[in-house]
Amino acid sequence: MIAQLQRTWRENLQHLVCNAKQTLFISSPFVTQNGVDFVKSNLKKQFKNEGELIFLTNLSPSNILQGSNSPDPFISLKSEVNNLKLWHLPKLHAKVYISDKNKSIVTSGNLTNGGLYSNFEYGIQINDSAESAKIYDDINNYCQLGSKLDFNTLQSLSEIAKGIAKKREKVQSEVSKEINELLFSAQDELVKDRLQKGATHNVFAKTILYVLYKYPQGLSTEDIHLEVKEIHPDLCDNSVDRIIEGKSFGKKWKHAVRTAQQHLKKNSQIVLNEGIWRVK
Known part of the structure; x- marks a missing residue:
């Protein structure tokens, strides 16, 4: 019913x-x-x-x-x-x-x-x-x-x-820079507050479990990336690369997702089979 x-x-x-x-x-x-x-x-x-x-x-x-x-x-x-x-x-x-x-x-x-x-x-x-x-x-x-x-x-x-709309566009163009700076500051504070409750990969680990429970058929790493980015756009900044000895090793947030996946796998919470991650 x-x-x-x-x-x-x-x-x-x-x-x-x-x-x-x-x-x-x-x-x-x-x-x-x-x-x-x-x-x-x-x-x-x-x-x-x-x-x-x-x-x-x-x-x-x-x-x-x-x-x-x-x-x-x-x-x-x-x-x-x-x-x-x-x-x-x-x-x-x-x-x-x-x-x-x-x-x-x-x-x-x-x-x-x-x-x-x-x-x-x-x-x-x-x-x-x-x-x-x-x-x-x-x-x-x-x-x-x-x-x-x-x-x-x-x-x-x-x-x-x-x-x-025309009036709003004119007003927005005059104050958008100042407003955007304030919005970025507010976003930074929110991110800091979230990360005080655990490292990024810990936040991502909870998210991975959530999306895999939602999709019992499993997801590829690429699909997990899409789900995580949709849920946490503020933590998934594509402009930040992971740099080691001057070399880029991909997006930093994706590395954190990978760390979370390996942590969950090590703790027998998820499994990887033929490129598909599932809840164990």
Whole structure:
């Protein structure tokens, strides 16, 4: 009846969207073009022509200013889905996806690139029509608290958003250097704090175990590198090489990953067989 969803929850969402026949309800405060493209690519042609897509979001000025939401993705969605009902509700925080009132997903993930692909999201899928119908009724009531947006309003918001983007770009160019210096300083402090809790290879060792448990079929070293870099971009600096007697021996962070792999292997926690690492 209930399935737990982790980082790969988009696969469940893909299946839910693809199998929608009559009604698809999406509640996502933040929405980007990547998220809308994900929905469009998984909706069947018949649904685009005959189905009903109810979309609840938060197109408040602050979200548009921050770039966390924009009217343009919804304009592109409207061009492909005949029966799109778009609702705006300030203070919306619920992330809910419901297909035909039969199956539903309640998650932390927004319909954004981060929510779908890179963030550590978590949620549940309810495969019970009675419970999904109750969730639909509850979240649909939120729509009635908001305002329904027509195409003309979207177009007006789009023009305003473009003006905001131009102003923001000008302001950012004037202060970006100072801001970047402060951001780098903050990042350095965060890295220092993390490394006080253990050497880099110790952090990587925990990460390797995490990803190998997630992929029981095993991963190559190259795949482990990709997973580690995605989880710890701040610790995986490709600009820093490991130098011994003036010679470069590859990226320093990859050497730390290798050290972590050997440590785990020595302690019989992981094994290497034909180029594939697995949890023992």
